[in-house]
Amino acid sequence: MNVMAKPVFEIEVKIRNADGLHMRPAMQFVDIASQFASDITVSCNDNAVDGKSIMQMTMLAATHGTALKIKAEGADAEQAIKALRELVEEKMFDEPPLSNKTA
């Protein structure tokens, strides 16, 4: 049997919205990650969690400025990484960055 290696893509992103990865952003992340067939692993410091599990993603407690490593493994890994990077770094989960936040 001819076994093809699954494509693996990995990227590091920074949390830029002021409130960090709280439950609502975590849900957005899981929603997008779940649209892809690839396995998604997210790690921060020493924790590595399933990017499709809302409980596990919330457990990362990734505050503003935290770097996350996102790894996708599967046929659509490249597209998954692209979509997730856009959500975290460009859309910033549709939330304000730190500088624009009024106390």
Added chain:
Amino acid sequence: MKISELVCFDAIIPELKSSERDGAISELVAALGKASRLGGASAAEIAKAVIKRENEASTGLGRGVAVPHVKHAKLKDSVVAIGRSSAGIDFVSLDKQPVYSVILLLSPTEDADKHLQAMENIFRHLQRDNFRKFLRQSQTTSQIKDLIKEADENPSL
């Protein structure tokens, strides 16, 4: 951060009177109010804020638990109230199953990082099958109190 330092032991309700989501939230907020843990806010305004947040997206993440929460400017510190329902409450959970344990988390608006750490702490315990099982089976305030204290000391719980 210890979960026993987050939980307000005077706001543990071993049997929620309400079998509805908003009623259960209000009971827990009222208990925190009675324990003087709401800063300058009234129980009514905090309950309203929690319910508004809950309406945006359910915090019932499955496995019989829900973690309703909100950040509010008038709160002084992160605080947790715990309620249990043997009948089960409809939280419009992701897995569509009833909720038997409600962990309410309130945090001050300005401390987003502490809020995240509190959330991490709560889910670290809720992820464990034993912790969820024992919480669901606890019938008195003191049983829940013991469970919370033990959870800090025994990471396998």
